[in-house]
Amino acid sequence: MSELHALLTFPERPISQSYYVPKLQHFLKSGIPATYTLEQVAAFERESENRNGDNESRESKDDTKTSNTTPLHVLARSLPLDIKDEELQVVMNMMNILFEYGAGWNFIDYEDKTVGDLFLERNQTRESPLYNRLVEAGVSAELLLRKLNGCDVEFLDTTEPIGIGSEESVRVAPDGQKQEPVDSDDDDATAANQHVYLKTELEYKDDALITKENKDGVMMDWETKIMEIASETLFPDREARSATVLNIGFGMGIIDTFIQARKPYRHYICEAHPDVLAKMKTDGWYEKDNVVILEGRWQDTLNNLLDKGEVFFDGIYYDTFSEHYQDMLDLYDVIVGLIKPEGVFSFFNGLGADRSLCYDVYKKIVEIDVATYGMKCDYTRYSLDKQLPDWNDVKRSYFNCNYYYHPRITFA
Numbered sequence: 001m002s003e004l005h006a007l008l009t010f011p012e013r014p015i016s017q018s019y020y021v022p023k024l025q026h027f028l029k030s031g032i033p034a035t036y037t038l039e040q041v042a043a044f045e046r047e048s049e050n051r052n053g054d055n056e057s058r059e060s061k062d063d064t065k066t067s068n069t070t071p072l073h074v075l076a077r078s079l080p081l082d083i084k085d086e087e088l089q090v091v092m093n094m095m096n097i098l099f100e101y102g103a104g105w106n107f108i109d110y111e112d113k114t115v116g117d118l119f120l121e122r123n124q125t126r127e128s129p130l131y132n133r134l135v136e137a138g139v140s141a142e143l144l145l146r147k148l149n150g151c152d153v154e155f156l157d158t159t160e161p162i163g164i165g166s167e168e169s170v171r172v173a174p175d176g177q178k179q180e181p182v183d184s185d186d187d188d189a190t191a192a193n194q195h196v197y198l199k200t201e202l203e204y205k206d207d208a209l210i211t212k213e214n215k216d217g218v219m220m221d222w223e224t225k226i227m228e229i230a231s232e233t234l235f236p237d238r239e240a241r242s243a244t245v246l247n248i249g250f251g252m253g254i255i256d257t258f259i260q261a262r263k264p265y266r267h268y269i270c271e272a273h274p275d276v277l278a279k280m281k282t283d284g285w286y287e288k289d290n291v292v293i294l295e296g297r298w299q300d301t302l303n304n305l306l307d308k309g310e311v312f313f314d315g316i317y318y319d320t321f322s323e324h325y326q327d328m329l330d331l332y333d334v335i336v337g338l339i340k341p342e343g344v345f346s347f348f349n350g351l352g353a354d355r356s357l358c359y360d361v362y363k364k365i366v367e368i369d370v371a372t373y374g375m376k377c378d379y380t381r382y383s384l385d386k387q388l389p390d391w392n393d394v395k396r397s398y399f400n401c402n403y404y405y406h407p408r409i410t411f412a
């Protein structure tokens, strides 16, 4: 452990400004990176030992590249459980200094934990100032990254900072990745690339819709409660029978079944995948009097509606597959033109949901993004304790938090 790391284990109590802050500033000013990891310290020590002829240790430990235990992890892991308010303020100042010197918010440590996970383990809540400071750092970093890359944020692998665009989030991956043609033999292509996905054969199982070959979960019935809640959101203070609603992405038709149960005046469904459209035909959705099916990608069909200017919606729900946060940003442009002034927009919120810190960061990013359209996003938090599946039947889990932030977006 370096002296910097040792300082962050809080060897002295109480945690005082006069003891900790000058020492921390001294280490960082003298050139120790704020991202210096325990793994780098260990690698450095091994190298020195090897130089001194001790080859044994080199063979025994070659696992250090898979994790990044940063100074912030050490700080969070060492946070006293009986910390006093005055001490918390000093820790906050230390975090600010670490961020000033370039500390990352999104690394994962040797136990696969984020700094946020560690704060929560040390009795800090999601509402606590330290956790919120971390979320704030994540939001700033992601917005900056988006500006620098023109929304072309690359996928990051697990040896890198987790980044909000971790590959797991395949429903709407919050990475802003562009839809470049990719090799269809690539296992991950269906989840990451819309054009590949739309040519991929799908299979309906009792409890899921999956891609036939790769077993990617397109939709799973554990989300039924989420869909029920979402369908209620689409009928705000209004007689359901006079409402006109739009659902983008039919999947298993779960939300559409809830919508139909309320017998809306008009129920538009936009769906792009031929296998899903075929299932909708077989199941009689084309015959329903109040249903209008928009065949094709929303990017094409909704712009047609917008151009005609004939229909405006009381509620719009968005839940597609193999799209990215950049698509959602594009969708906001269309939504504001199609929704009534008192209408409600909602979406399946899996943004960053493979890591709870990322989920909290993206919760804020959506608020910021919709605000630029004069809209506000209110979240309701639901526990998912008993609902999450074991993920055995699909290739990867796309939702790992045991709670759900249901978004309800309206004009402010």
Ligand SMILES: C[S@@+](CC[C@H](N)C(=O)[O-])C[C@H]1O[C@@H](n2cnc3c(N)ncnc32)[C@H](O)[C@@H]1O
Pocket: 171, 194, 218, 219, 227, 248, 249, 250, 251, 252, 253, 254, 255, 256, 270, 271, 272, 273, 276, 296, 297, 298, 299, 319, 320, 321, 322, 323
């Ligand atoms: C996760 S499922 C939707 C599940 C649905 N909410 C339910 O309750 O069953 C996603 C659906 O979006 C469709 N989809 C994907 N991209 C689309 C796009 N650009 N336009 C329209 N539909 C799309 C997929 O084919 C799939 O049927």
